[in-house]
Amino acid sequence: MKLELRGITKRFGSLVANDHIDLTVEPGEIHCLLGENGAGKSTLMNVLYGLYQADEGEILLNDEVQHFSGPGDAMNAGIGMVHQHFMLIPVFTVAENVMLGHEQTKFGGLLNLDDARAKVREISARFGFDVDPDALVEDLPVGVQQRVEIIKALSRDASVLVFDEPTAVLTPQETDELMAIMRQLKQSGTSIVFITHKLREVREVADRITVIRLGKVVGEASPTDTNEELASLMVGRAVDLMIDKGPAKPGEVALRVEGLSVIDHRNQLVVNNVSFDVREGEVLAIAGVQGNGQTELTEAIVGLQPKVTGSISLGGRSLRGLSVRQTLDAGVGFVPEDRKIDGLVAEMTIAENLMLDRSEGEPFVKAGTLQLKFRSEFAEEKVREFDIRAQGIDTHVGRLSGGNQQKVVLARELSRELRLLVAAQPTRGLDVGSIEFVHTRIVEARDAGVPVIVVSTELDEVVALADRIAVMYRGGIVGIVPGDTPREVLGLMMAGEHPDTAGEAA
């Protein structure tokens, strides 16, 4: 079936999530939607699936305009969706999950499970899935659960399948198997929309590529384009963000990380034997496409990851195994990746958030009692110093704009005596002015002799801030290169190529 989206626009308040997006998927084609997190891919697909109503634009199937008021309509029209987070009921069997939502019943309201089993077997056989219809979903590996999702969609005769970041939860082997399945589906005439931000997968299976950035289609690409072309389309920024930055004056080695590995809550090795060091007065940028272990690496340094091996030492003192409190007391400042979840308490005021990590002892607390006068003076001063735009220090942080929220986080972290600053995605979602402000502050911290780690998925930010750049790919560090390394080389390294060969290729 031919799927066409025409001028889809979706707004949330003043935020335009999708801005006149056009997309055509031909029958039997794998069409990749490439874009960073927050680019608007998922919103677009939710519009297609009837979960959101578009403010403007229309959806066409085989040149007929469709009106979906819910996923049911979309399914009936032949659109199937394989969600990133599976929509399966763990305690049901495969067959029960597949029939869920369109149960066939026999006489007396009994479920016709035999039909469902037969259907699962038939689809399994057709694509070589090897799925037992009577297995409980919770007992199946993640990769097989995903196949159940695919079977579920196919059992409703879906001729357009949407895969929303399907490889985020898969191991490399499972990913390869999924690629094979997608090719098979394509050969049987199914149209596939494949949402991802991983370049390797795109190049492997896509027939055509549409790149989305900030809610707009920024270009079409073909899988024969180089990684670097794709990467620059995806992460490139129209605005030049260079700030005035003097040369670094690196001092002693302050932070030394050796052989660090992290195992996450799903028992996946997400950071694999990583070693690097950071000197005083230098910015080490950790570049890489989202989801290659950067988040977990920073969390391991701050003490938020429970399963860490290897060594982390700051000024000769080991940080591994310390609690978050002890790590912060050792002089580590941390700007978390998601300020709304990890950085701020939205219901608390600016003043309260500014003392969030200093609630145990002077100067904010004396004899177990908050020093409100001191806190107010401190907050007033920081609001001025960091140019936090708000009605006053008693404004709830949740009411501030993203830029001002981030300034609150920065003000809090930079007003302690720091021996290390770790900033993860410090400018994600910020406007240009705020980005410049944040960058200036980070460079100031560097010039004051603080070792700085900046994690960013945006090449422009990396290039603007870094004195040295470590590129992460699949949990490991591909290489550590000087800050003036050409972007093309960085782009290739982000796709997993070693710096030497990447340099030659570029």
Added chain:
Amino acid sequence: MTDPKVTQSEPAPGSTDTQLEPGQARNEVAPPSRSQQVLRDILGGSAMISVLAVVLALLAGGILIALTDKDVQAAAGYFFSRPADTFRAIWDAVAGAYVALFQGSIYNFRADDFVRGIRPLTETLKFATPLITAGLGVALAFRVGLFNIGGRGQMLVAAGAAGYIGFAVPLPPGIHLVVAVLVGMLAGAIWGGIVGLLKARTGAHEVIVTIMLNYVAFYLISYLLTQQWALQAPGSTNPKSAAMLPTAVFPKILGEQFNLHLGFIVAIAATIWFWYFINRSSMGFRFRAVGENPNAAQVAGIKVKSVYVWAMVFSGALVGLAGVNQVLGTVTSGFTATIDASIGFDAITVALLGRSRPVGVFVAGVLFGALKAGGYSMQAAQGVPIDIVLVVQSLIVLFIAAPPLVRAIFRLPVPGTAPKSRTRKLEVAK
């Protein structure tokens, strides 16, 4: 430097992407659960919602009074010939009931002198005393994002412990009362602390643990009340304790003609302490941070698990104070296993109605005390079943738990900006 793209990015497109990033569930501190979110929404409602909920509940109660009144039913039989009779009967029934409620709870203007006239108010405050302290306890847990449904158990063990000191351990006047109160609160604190410890160590949900500990406490106290070596009154075969020694009883504070006792002053003190603790102390600051956003609290170095334990300890101590109040103030002639009088559950309503703010809880406690005190006189004077009061109480909870319902009835604006409401609906639909 304003940031139009992000100011309202709450349901941003990226939210589906970032919701379950690996980092979010990085360790055992659970992300804020659905129940915590609901709790936060309820507590975040405006004071106006609480007031309107009470008004609505009283209106609905009025309808029930009218429907069940015999005169109204009789007049309705000939409604179409003389409709005015029906309306008069309705007015008489409802107004009579609520006037009786007022007279029974605030001021009886038919009384001969002021002392008798004001007596209902002191009764109201007496009934309010344990509701306030238990309500504060539940509210404290709410502020940390915990549902303490274990009020009954915490009250019972506190009552048992304080009662034992009260009748079996003679001590000098003054000291005896203080020791009995402190021991009772300690027992409640331990009973609550067990819950916090289980939650922090094993991740057990506090709702289940507190409910189960209610049964444990009930049967434990019931058993001890049948044992001569324990709580049973000497020489008695009833499952009831001996009467409190006079030195352990809360003294009456307004003279002998009023039942109001020192426990009420303690409740006021507890309210003030609660205000200081939650708003001014560093520990209370951490409590609030964990209650609002455990993730950010953890990243800021706050030991979330330890906060859960201490929150339940303090919560249990405050609820325990209500149990102490029951044995040393309300029923001093010896207690049974029903001494809690289901105050532990009413306290949840009180905390919700008071939105877990100290003054709010105090006012809500007094309101519920008034309903208790006035309910009896309503029944006596107008023959309105006391169950109506329970229905009104329950409706208050119902309305508070459904702020959108109250807003819809009174056409109040939805908090937050107007354009957001649309997307929020969609989020729900999703």
